[in-house]
Amino acid sequence: MVKLSANDRAQASVKTYDVKSSLEAEDKIAREAVKSKRRNRQVRLQANYNIMILKKKAKKLRNQERQKLREAHGEILYPKMEPRTIESMRVPDPTFEENLTEEQLEAEKNDETLDYFTNRYKPKLLITSPHFPSKTTRLFCREMLKVFPNSTLLYRKATPLHKVCTDAYKHGYSDVIDVFVPRKAKMPTSLIYAHLPEGPSIHFRLSGITFMKDIPDKFPGSVNNPELILTNFKTAQGRRLARLFAILFPSDPDFRKRQVVVFHNQRDFVFFRRYKYAFRKEGEKVVLKEVGPRFTLKNRKLLKGLPKFDNDNVEYEYNPHKFVKNKKLFAN
CATH class of the missing domain: 3.40.50.10480 (Brix domain)
Structure with missing residues (x-):
């Protein structure tokens, strides 16, 4: 399996840190997904690495955008999202x-x-x-x-x-x-x-x-x-x-x-x-x-x-x- 060197990782990550919104990140993920299906293994590996970084960046940007909307319009229109945990998905017990x-x-x-x-x-x-x-x-x-x-x-x-x-x-x-x-x-x-x-x-x-x-x-x-x-x-x-x-x-x-x-x-x-x-x-x-x-x-x-x-x-x-x-x- 071809492994990315430190230089390859640096070149791959340069394309992802200039993202300014979650929509732009999603658009870049779609472009990199096309590259990840090419026959060249080195290109596929770099594209998958870019996708991994872009997904993290998109998640962080979505949270920041939602926080700004919450501050501008209040908690009622944009409430905090509850994480899906094992406790929150529990089957209710009638003997509580x-x-x-x-x-x-x-x-x-x-x-x-x-x-x-x-x-x-x-x-x-x-x-x-x-x-x-x-x-x-x-x-x-x-x-x-x-x-x-x-x-x-x-x-x-x-x-x-x-x-x-x-x-x-x-x-x-x-x-x-x-x-x-x-x-x-x-x-x-x-x-x-x-x-x-x-x-x-x-x-x-x-x-x-x-x-x-x-x-x-x-x-x-x-x-x-x-x-x-x-x-x-x-x-x-x-x-x-x-x-x-x-x-x-x-x-x-x-x-x-x-x-x-x-x-x-x-x-x-x-x-x-x-x-x-x-x-x-x-x-x-x-x-x-x-x-x-x-x-x-x-x-x-x-x-x-x-x-x-x-x-x-x-x-x-x-x-x-x-x-x-x-x-x-x-x-x-």
Whole structure:
């Protein structure tokens, strides 16, 4: 393939920078398009390079011309054009909060998390991992102990997870988190969360793990009841997922420690962050310092009961072929 030299590019670009209007640019693009169909490869290459530069120049000139018309005639005649993004082209979901009444939103809360929100129990969490976990998996489990108050770490080895959940409920645990890592892998790849005694269970894909020691400019954390922030859980399934995250933490945060745990949902990816905050002046400025760890969760499967992976137990399963255009989402 013939490549343009720096001199050829300079000669090609000279023809395009003297354009003064978008109409003139479109006219030159049409002329260069004729040249781009000639048999000479060098001429075709230079013409295509000219077209590329002219299209950029025409776009910039159109924006400038529209801005001048907007200033002269106002926003009503020439409004700002909204870009076409994935969010703007989303399929509307009937379960958004603005589409439901207050009675329907209250009825949603009568689920498996009702006992927690009526202060009938305090969460007690069991963190576990199967087989012989790697060094990084053990480190991640120990850091999870610092994130969740009133939690215990126990390696289950080859014991089935549903049996661990049954025994954990007998010993007073309310939830189980299983950090899974393949036998030949180092980093954990998935996380299974089971609410006791009857579920539901959620299978997350785990990625983007950054340990506390690897976070730049970090701040030392403490094991206490943190404040909880859940953002961008808009659909009915998303609000249910947010409530399941909420029941992992005690409902009486320690405000003096000024520690915040954030679950932020963006296009069905849940980003976990933990911060410490401080006030520089009385009620004016707040400084955030990340504590860690940080990781990302992607919901793969939602089960009705305890984690037995059969078809009758599946309530939701991620299908990459169904949502290939990313216009319909699960949690937001």
